[in-house]
Amino acid sequence: MNTTGPAGKGLRLNPFRGLRYVPERVGSLAAVTSPPYDVVVRPDGLHHLESADPHNIVRLILPQAATPGDRHRQAASTLSRWLSEGVLAADPEPALYVYEQRDGDMLQRGVIGALALSAPADGIVLPHEDVMPDVVEDRAALMRATAANLEPLLLTYRGEGDATVDAGTPGGSGADVTSGTAAVIARTIGRDPLLATTTEDGFRHRLWSVTDPADLAEIADDLSHHQALIADGHHRWATYLRLRDEHPATGPWGYGLVLLVDTVRHPLRVRAIHRLLHGLPVDRAVAALSGSFRVRTIDGPLSEALDALADAAASGNAFLLAGDGRFHLVDRPDEDLLARTVRADRPAAWRELDATVLHSTLLDHVWRIPDAPEHIAYIHDTEAAVDQAERHGGTAVLLHPVREEVVLDLARQGVTMPRKSTSFGPKPATGLVLRSLTVD
Structure with missing residues (x-):
């Protein structure tokens, strides 16, 4: 899973103007975040998130109403109201976002961006699980109504180099990262972040924007040699592809919000x-x-x-x-x-x-x-x-849990596992950065 061939035939991660909470308009960033929609399974968990802050992101990803249509319209109305009230605001210029999660010795860093949606036959993005059609239809209806990617998928790729070279990784300083996405990340984390918060699960989150043309070009060249595995978000990926087919391929619907993590440097945990x-x-x-x-x-x-x-x-x-x-x-x-x-x-x-x-x-x-x-x-x-x-x-x-090497082997063969076979993590917190399809 190292490359897909010549440069330009692999991943294309585009900058976008992220929608982010305005800190002065919410109680705290931690109080407005949520786990991904399919992890919030208990009614008491949903109520807990709704009660944490009136602007918690769960009101967009899991709106509560009598019918599916009412739920989706409610989410769209809520998003529009938060934008008009200044609760959410778009960043001034397109960016990729370096995202860090840390809990004790566990450290994960990756890049959030708008990924060009490739055809499944291209083998650039590899799924490994089947999906449930009713879930895809629900997510598609929600995205149509809100015209937004409300939470990033988690995708992994295998970069070049050693697992200990990232700055901040135990045993490594990042000094020998000379080029590519890892080098941009290592340089970026030396700056003050756009945001920093600690969620109630103990994870500390930090986010930086990358806007320098040279940095963006360096990431683009590096990722163009790689393919990715969908670690978390198969239903949302299938939703992206469905909605892309409904819209002109050259428009914003031809891209989807993802977090890309290099698992050579940051191996993910696999749970059942x-x-x-x-x-x-x-x-x-x-x-x-x-x-x-x-x-x-x-x-x-x-x-x-x-x-x-x-x-x-x-x-x-x-x-x-x-x-x-x-x-x-x-x-x-x-x-x-x-x-x-x-x-x-x-x-x-x-x-x-x-x-x-x-x-x-x-x-x-x-x-x-x-x-x-x-x-x-x-x-x-x-x-x-x-x-x-x-x-x-x-x-x-x-x-x-299934071993990660089994997942990778089957994905390379184009064989999908039964739906909901794995849970890769840590998953990105929902609510730190959103993507509007009308702002791009």
Whole structure:
């Protein structure tokens, strides 16, 4: 995933006039930010964000109204009002934005910009997961109504050099970064940032603008040799492509807001996304597995259950069921059952994924649960998945994370994983910089 060939055939990241909160018009920058829309899954989490500040970005990315049309119109009206009232304002000139996230020893830096949307066949941006059409349609309707990219996707690429050369990286000074995007980042972070804030999860965020033509040209030349992997935001990427096809390719809809991170210097964390099965109690879920999987009950705390899941996942497919106050470790699937239920026309790495076995064998064949929002919720936070299952009498299916090299290998082959198979992070905070499609 190092290059796509000659310069000009890779990534094209354009500067844009970012929309940002005016600090004097809000309580604090931390109070108006939010996790990405698909991470805000609990009603109490949504209420918490709405209560943090009347201008919290969640009122744009997850507006609350009776119908989808009303929600999208409300978001558009809210965005227009905040712009007219000076709550949000466009930066005076187009820029790329260096973005830093730090939590203890964890440091991530990347560049936010408007990425030229390439055709999937070009292989410049590699997806690795399937998407849900209803989610894409909802995000598309929201973007049409607001004419804005409200939150950046997280994309990764593999730059040249050593993982310790970035200034601020433990063990490195950045002195040997002589050119390219990493060099521009190293120079930029020596200036005062546009903003700095610490969100309630403990992450410190800083943002700088890059407007110097020489710096922009250096980044453009460097990125033109690279392709990227979608780490987070498959549904928004599919939305970008849909909306691009609805508008002239040369206009602002031909670009989408992204954060590009060089994972040679800043490796991402890969976590699992869990499933909450609304209408399936744990006792019925376990009973249906008789003769097909081994099931063991674990009475210890969640941490011990997750350790047991990790041990089991090291040697084959394994899942953890929760919702009845205990944990049930599910592993050792019947090989004949897998052969009957998992597609044989995919690479072995795809057939052996836990998410593949979960959807093809357990959901489709054993439990017969349709993959629709009224039946299944996708939850990033492990404790939240368990809590919701116990509250509502459903079953939480906890998964072990997929290794990043497996994700990359399948993406290179053009094979997509089942939807919501991975959660890369840390994810960019939503609300620090937005992109209007009418300001460009």
